Amino acid sequence: MNDFFAQFPAGAKCTRCKQPPDIRLRSHHVIYCSSCFLHYFHTAVKRAMRKFGITPEQPVLVAVSGGKDSLALWAALHELGYHTRGLHISLGIDGFSDASIGSIRRFAEPRQLPWANYSLKEVLGCTLPEIRRRTRRKMCSVCGTLKRQLINRLTIQEGFSAIAMGHNLDDEAGRLLGNMVRHRSEYFERQYPYLPSTHPRLPSKFKPLYRLEALEILTYCKLNRIEPVAARCEFARGATSHSFKQALDLLEEAMPGTKRDFLYTYLENRQPPQPESPYGTCRFCGEPCYADVCSVCNLLDRQAGPPNL
């Protein structure tokens, strides 16, 4: 199963408008026609944006990988009247990176949406596969560390103070489950769909798709003829985050709505994170960080500073 399109008996009616339905959302106990599904999807994004306090008057920078989540996010924000600009960081992974850029181009061009493309090679001096040869750390964690810092820097460089990220309900619920199963309570504090800025050089981050499941997003892409990158990152195989999402899928299958209740109840019972200033800057690259040396300089084993960042 990779979307929510379903067959219905003659006479079945869309829960909202009573027209013939196309889509079944088990976790909501509803069936929708395509048009009501789009309404549902846009309402979820609108509701999230209202929670974050971001109105259509404010231009929005969208982090775009070329996958289903970021393209659906970009499409929905555009549809809702936001002025958007895409930000892509190309990792230099054979096949995957070119395919990602192709998907973004095919999405953005007909819609006349502007986007900026930066490559890891240009900005850091090396590609992800080159970094892989130097470190024994798991690549999803390495890639996350690099992208986190670069997204911060490039957002500010692009003239924005906030950036929209494509994390969906499955991502957020899976991460929460992983932190719970490993009793990593120190990470709970930092998990929230809206993370305010903690430093003039650190943008706020918000996740307008946190109310939408991965399969709802795929359904939205199909309805809008969005073609996300089909190739999968070769480095992501065996990522533990997949296992936590699979475990939640298993629970969702047996008890529809579990995933959603799990995340929402957690979010409703906690306070949004309080801004907390990082206490310094990296002595090599000058980026804001909590320690003496930032995680990227640590990763790249920078000895002398500042490098060509």
Place this chain on the structure above:
Amino acid sequence: MNDFFAQFPAGAKCTRCKQPPDIRLRSHHVIYCSSCFLHYFHTAVKRAMRKFGITPEQPVLVAVSGGKDSLALWAALHELGYHTRGLHISLGIDGFSDASIGSIRRFAEPRQLPWANYSLKEVLGCTLPEIRRRTRRKMCSVCGTLKRQLINRLTIQEGFSAIAMGHNLDDEAGRLLGNMVRHRSEYFERQYPYLPSTHPRLPSKFKPLYRLEALEILTYCKLNRIEPVAARCEFARGATSHSFKQALDLLEEAMPGTKRDFLYTYLENRQPPQPESPYGTCRFCGEPCYADVCSVCNLLDRQAGPPNL
């Protein structure tokens, strides 16, 4: 996969005694010969019993369903020198109940272990299938409510102040996961491998197998030629507890040791539950309970009291 027996290349050695191995325990990163596996299993039970403060001088009543867990528990306690007595409650389920009694008899007779058999029909006046016809509640919950009270009453009646239960690591970790995913923090307090008595008519309960996985217990049964009841309770199909255990199995498969770490870290970071007296007795049956009417009388819709309990 339903046990931990494995094939090994020539020259492989038991992690503990260096003899040829039979069994692989992935979550412990060890391979064992049968004899060292038994040593490992008995040590886990011994360690639990030490934690509960129960020495081999104290006779132990064991709740016995006829399944793998309760028979393995009984066998291990007997092996460790405890004087044991079995307590079985027959539910009156066609096929399943007779098969359970057969399994217990085949286990207990050759070992000359005493046991008491009570039937729901004798004690409550009706069988589980008869109760099923009267209620729309889920049967696993109904059965749990009934057995909980009957085990309390019968343990005291048999002259014991504590009873050993067969819950294993999978049961405990699955229950913890279920409570976490549903954010039922009020249930966390009551989940612990040793629950002290809170009333002279409520026995303490302890779970000596809480350090052992379901598949380790099956492996132990096979090594000891224990034949647990093969039939499954027809009412247990679709029980949500299964889904939480399956979700943990999926995580365990991807990250061996996850299940164990999840439960142990939780137990290490909390205090054992404090005895808390129930504030009264049921006005129909006189059993200790928190409310005016106990859950069994509620379930059986008792109007006049006290009945023939």
